[in-house]
Amino acid sequence: MVHQAPKEVIPLMTPYKMGQFQLSHRVVLAPLTRCRSYGNVPQPHAAVYYSQRATKGGLVIAEATGVSATAQGYPETPGIWTQEQVEAWKPIVDAVHRKGALFFCQIWHVGRVSNNKFQPDEQAPISSTDKQISPDPESGMVYSKPRRLQTKEISGIVDDFRRAARNAIEAGFDGVEIHGAHGYLLEQFMKDSSNDRTDEYGGSLENRCRFAVEVIDAIVHEVGAHRVGIRLSPFVDFVDCVDSDPIALGHYMIQQLNKHEGFLYCHMVEPRMAIVDGRRQIPHRLLPFRKAFNGTFIAAGGYDREEGNKVVAEGYADLVAYGRLFLANPDLPRRFELDAPLNKYDRSTFYTQDPVVGYTDYPFLEEDSNRKAATQA
Numbered sequence: 001m002v003h004q005a006p007k008e009v010i011p012l013m014t015p016y017k018m019g020q021f022q023l024s025h026r027v028v029l030a031p032l033t034r035c036r037s038y039g040n041v042p043q044p045h046a047a048v049y050y051s052q053r054a055t056k057g058g059l060v061i062a063e064a065t066g067v068s069a070t071a072q073g074y075p076e077t078p079g080i081w082t083q084e085q086v087e088a089w090k091p092i093v094d095a096v097h098r099k100g101a102l103f104f105c106q107i108w109h110v111g112r113v114s115n116n117k118f119q120p121d122e123q124a125p126i127s128s129t130d131k132q133i134s135p136d137p138e139s140g141m142v143y144s145k146p147r148r149l150q151t152k153e154i155s156g157i158v159d160d161f162r163r164a165a166r167n168a169i170e171a172g173f174d175g176v177e178i179h180g181a182h183g184y185l186l187e188q189f190m191k192d193s194s195n196d197r198t199d200e201y202g203g204s205l206e207n208r209c210r211f212a213v214e215v216i217d218a219i220v221h222e223v224g225a226h227r228v229g230i231r232l233s234p235f236v237d238f239v240d241c242v243d244s245d246p247i248a249l250g251h252y253m254i255q256q257l258n259k260h261e262g263f264l265y266c267h268m269v270e271p272r273m274a275i276v277d278g279r280r281q282i283p284h285r286l287l288p289f290r291k292a293f294n295g296t297f298i299a300a301g302g303y304d305r306e307e308g309n310k311v312v313a314e315g316y317a318d319l320v321a322y323g324r325l326f327l328a329n330p331d332l333p334r335r336f337e338l339d340a341p342l343n344k345y346d347r348s349t350f351y352t353q354d355p356v357v358g359y360t361d362y363p364f365l366e367e368d369s370n371r372k373a374a375t376q377a
Helices: 044-052 083-098 151-170 185-190 205-223 246-258 287-292 305-313 324-328 332-338 365-376
Strands: 016-018 021-023 027-029 059-061 102-108 175-180 228-232 265-269 274-276 279-281 296-300 319-322
Touching: 027 332, 044 083, 083 102, 083 151, 102 151, 151 175, 151 205, 175 185, 175 205, 185 205, 205 228, 205 246, 228 246, 228 296, 246 265, 246 287, 265 287, 287 296, 305 319, 319 324, 332 365
Parallel strands: 027 059, 027 319, 059 102, 102 175, 175 228, 228 265, 265 296, 296 319
Antiparallel strands: 016 021, 274 279
16 A cells, blocks of 8 residues: 655645634735726726635735725725725625635725825825925835824714725625725824824824724724724834834734724734845744734735745744735745745836736736747647
């Protein structure tokens, strides 16, 4: 009798129960701005893009989606504040569900990471502050001077988030991810470099986090904690948004999430990577937060197959979110399972408005091998 070698257990490909949802693997499509929603309305080509990356029991997180007309800061990003947008999302969500995947909508407001031309009537972008972001020499992006929100206006923005969450569920999404990361509006309030307020939304850590906590509470009350996740990046310094004590900030926010029984997940971004011996090294500083949080913990930030397997095996994270690798490899979970080579991503097409190029034209494994076989024949 021939004994077969036991099949290698690949930690990333093991099943996982996230709240009421049963996942078949741990590879998550990270939310990625793709700038192809013309007039802020999701387009049919998004159904192709997302369903290509959807697998039975996989978790797909949609690109950051605006909660209001003032939430925009990039060209052709989708929204979910109008009925037209909700209706446009429905066939995209259906396409993902037909593949058996879970689909969450990341909802955001960019705050001051914007320019007058993206704003209604070219007004000033809103923020926690009236301090302008310094221009970005790499992208050439010039940010307009923001307008500091008045205390009495903040409840209206909280309400925009609540309504957007309700709309996402109406569009068929399984849940929402609140974008509380990367220097956008929630972080502008949370981090002390960008919050110079003297009202109850500024000063102490509790006050700076008040707006984010109000958004979380409103959304949980609206759609249920079992449908809500959040993305946080306490360590990240992006668009002049940095905190002097990121560990205290992260811990305070985790405590607020834990107040909601069944709060689904916390999706946290690693500190910036360092190059060590020619290879990018992930600092792995999220463990205290992972231990403190009661729900599912998702890690993101430059992971590859090897690192992803390692952190799942060690219990450092439950799930791992992949951005650029998933963008370029629509069948990334399968490639990870087979340890197959990966397509290279083309950075120059990340944010173009083309509905196909750099969007839905990355080859699948089978197409790749068929193409090679055809050229060799």
